[in-house]
Amino acid sequence: MGINYIVPEYRVVRDPDRCIGCRVCERQCANEVHSFVPQTGKMAADDAKCVNCHRCVSLCPTGALRIVKNEDTFKINANWSNKLMQEIYRQADSGGVLLSSMGNPEPYPIYFDKILLNASQVTNPSIDPLREPMETRTFLGAKTKKIQRDKDGKIIPNASPYLELKTPIMFSAMSYGSISYNAHESLARAATELGIYYNTGEGGLHDDFYQYGANTIVQVASGRFGVHADYLDTAAAIEIKMGQGAKPGIGGHLPGTKIVGDISRTRMIPEGSDAISPAPHHDIYSIEDLRQLVFSLKEATNYQKPVIVKIAAVHNVAAIASGIARSGADIIAIDGYRGGTGAAPTRIRDNVGIPIELALAAVDQRLRDEGIRDNVSIVVGGSCRCSTDVFKAIALGADACYIGTAALLALGCHLCRSCHAGKCNWGIATQRPDLVKRLNPDIGYKRLVNLVEAWTHEIKEMMGGMGINSIESLRGNRLMLRGVGLNEKELEILGIKHAGE
Amino acid sequence: MKRVYVNEKWCLGCHLCEYNCAFAQTGEPDMARALKDKTIHPNIRVEDGDDVHFAVNCRHCDEALCVKSCITGALSKTADGVVTIDQDKCVHCFTCVLTCPYGCILPTEDGAVTKCELCLKTTKGKPACVAGCPNNAIVFEER
Known part of the structure; x- marks a missing residue:
């Protein structure tokens, strides 16, 4: 191709008065944006290579760098945006499917931002969480239906297997392969210290991380990578992945070039072979089939571990969840359309699925209506961005939330959405050893612990404000929520009143 | 005694320590003003190999x-x-x-x-190379 149709999205701006030519930016950029020009003794930048990950900005010791939106533009057109035009040029160049990473960035409504919380005034006292105990402990699994006693009147312990969380937040599934060894170690150590769980994703469990098994959820997905007896036995729970919010209906593909060394061994596939996760599980075409896999896994682990079924939030999610709640699964995980990914076709990511807030409200209501809500716990993910998102999700009926993107942000991710390029400058979504070492798990795990502890403080603060001292009293408590700027239908689905009502 | 040690496993070879050291020696409040157009004489230096980097000081x-x-x-x-x-x-x-x-x-x-005098004479209080290391590769500890 002789003509370059693509205009750089961002520009690197360097303050010549502040740049001391230390070349840290040059050494830290895996995209080779920065270079030193010996003739002038100055630094130069190639804007076209910049993905705006901010690694150079963060490490520049004199604050000499800024990345700005490139003001260069095609003729403004409300119908044909610059972005669409560039995508056409790109596809005309390559003939390929557009790829993207991380969650849907398009301006769809964010229902969490249109829901407000209640607080106590005058007639019901609020509680100060710094002075009085606040319970955020959460149990996930089927609820005991009936208390049974033996002939001496002692309670027979017949509880289903469950997960106990100190706070209703878990790290969502991210495979070893899609993220680095050091990112996995950070998640595993943080989950252990926090008394919560992290999730292996479909990449198997590295030998070094079996020690964190008590805080590990292992995933069984359509490719069955890395699944074997020890893998199941080590875990606290097993998750069957049916779908992912970022790409419902689509499988996964980790290119053979990334299947090297430990990743090949952990996934149990030969080096250099593509790791293809089929779109469906080839043995699951019905709820009855799903039930067979649920019970196969339970049988394999002696009915000691809860089984999670993870689905993407799609149009008829409530009916699907109803089926899952009858399949023997202990926990349903629902992933909204804003959920992240290491790579997905752009068109799928940006257009398939539904918002998690609506999916959650619909599923919770459906299971209540059918009297099977206690069969399962509900975990939601797909852009829980802050403690209030978690709080609102719990009030809408969730038992706990999965955080993925927020956790990666804590590790340094700047949402440049270039994971699929494999050159993550922050050492997260890469397998290049020189980049992986940039994420020191000693720092990373502490930042994750800080994040979740901070959110937990905020959750307690909001609970206290409402006069609630246990997360159990918030769960499904939609009276604590009011909508703003929502229409009748949206309020009906969310099951909340409008502000002022 | 507490010394400055380098964990080469985490050293990225970014050379920031050299600049933080040189900056600490100047006593200036602003690094750009202190080091702009100057040749630096850091007391810690990063040795670079192909895949290995480590900082060396006294x-x-x-x-x-x-x-x-x-x-x-x-x-x-x-x-x-x-x-x-x-x-x-x-x-x-x-x-x-x-x-x-x-x-x-x-x-x-x-x-x-x-x-290197462990920043005893600079205004930083503790070794500037340690404080400024982005990956905890340089530590100041008793071993």
């Missing part, structure tokens, strides 16, 4: 060859074990430069040698 040896070799007593050991330099006493004979097995003493432009 080991503050128990049996310090540089102190033994110093002909004017410019180099001495404090009660805490830190090897310090009195640049006014240095006569630029560079015997210490030759004897240091780690290459951690270097001449400056005005002749006197310079070496």
Whole structure:
């Protein structure tokens, strides 16, 4: 191709008065944006290579760098945006499917931002969480239906297997392969210290991380990578992945070039072979089939571990969840359309699925209506961005939330959405050893612990404000929520009143 | 005693420590003003291989060859074990430069040698290389 149709999205701006030519930016950029020009003794930048990950900005010791939106533009057109035009040029160049990473960035409504919380005034006292105990402990699994006693009147312990969380937040599934060894170690150590769980994703469990098994959820997905007896036995729970919010209906593909060394061994596939996760599980075409896999896994682990079924939030999610709640699964995980990914076709990511807030409200209501809500716990993910998102999700009926993107942000991710390029400058979504070492798990795990502890403080603060001292009293408590700027239908689905009502 | 150590597993070879060291020596409040268009003389230097990087600075040896070799007593050991330099006493004979097995003493432009004194004389309070390391590769600890 002789003509370059693509205009750089961002520009690197360097303050010549502040740049001391230390070349840290040059050494830290895996995209080779920065270079030193010996003739002038100055630094130069190639804007076209910049993905705006901010690694150079963060490490520049004199604050000499800024990345700005490139003001260069095609003729403004409300119908044909610059972005669409560039995508056409790109596809005309390559003939390929557009790829993207991380969650849907398009301006769809964010229902969490249109829901407000209640607080106590005058007639019901609020509680100060710094002075009085606040319970955020959460149990996930089927609820005991009936208390049974033996002939001496002692309670027979017949509880289903469950997960106990100190706070209703878990790290969502991210495979070893899609993220680095050091990112996995950070998640595993943080989950252990926090008394919560992290999730292996479909990449198997590295030998070094079996020690964190008590805080590990292992995933069984359509490719069955890395699944074997020890893998199941080590875990606290097993998750069957049916779908992912970022790409419902689509499988996964980790290119053979990334299947090297430990990743090949952990996934149990030969080096250099593509790791293809089929779109469906080839043995699951019905709820009855799903039930067979649920019970196969339970049988394999002696009915000691809860089984999670993870689905993407799609149009008829409530009916699907109803089926899952009858399949023997202990926990349903629902992933909204804003959920992240290491790579997905752009068109799928940006257009398939539904918002998690609506999916959650619909599923919770459906299971209540059918009297099977206690069969399962509900975990939601797909852009829980802050403690209030978690709080609102719990009030809408969730038992706990999965955080993925927020956790990666804590590790340094700047949402440049270039994971699929494999050159993550922050050492997260890469397998290049020189980049992986940039994420020191000693720092990373502490930042994750800080994040979740901070959110937990905020959750307690909001609970206290409402006069609630246990997360159990918030769960499904939609009276604590009011909508703003929502229409009748949206309020009906969310099951909340409008502000002022 | 507490010394500056480098965990080469985490050293990225970004060379920020060299600039933080040079900046700490100037006592200036702003790095851009302090180091703009200057050649730096850091007391910590990053050795770069293809896949391995590590920063090297004074080991503050128990049996310090540089102190033994110093002909004017410019180099001495404090009660805490830190090897310090009195640049006014240095006569630029560079015997210490030759004897240091780690290459951690270097001449400056005005002749006197310079070496890491664990930021005892800078305004930073604790070693600037440690404080500024983005990956905890450089640590200041007892071993």
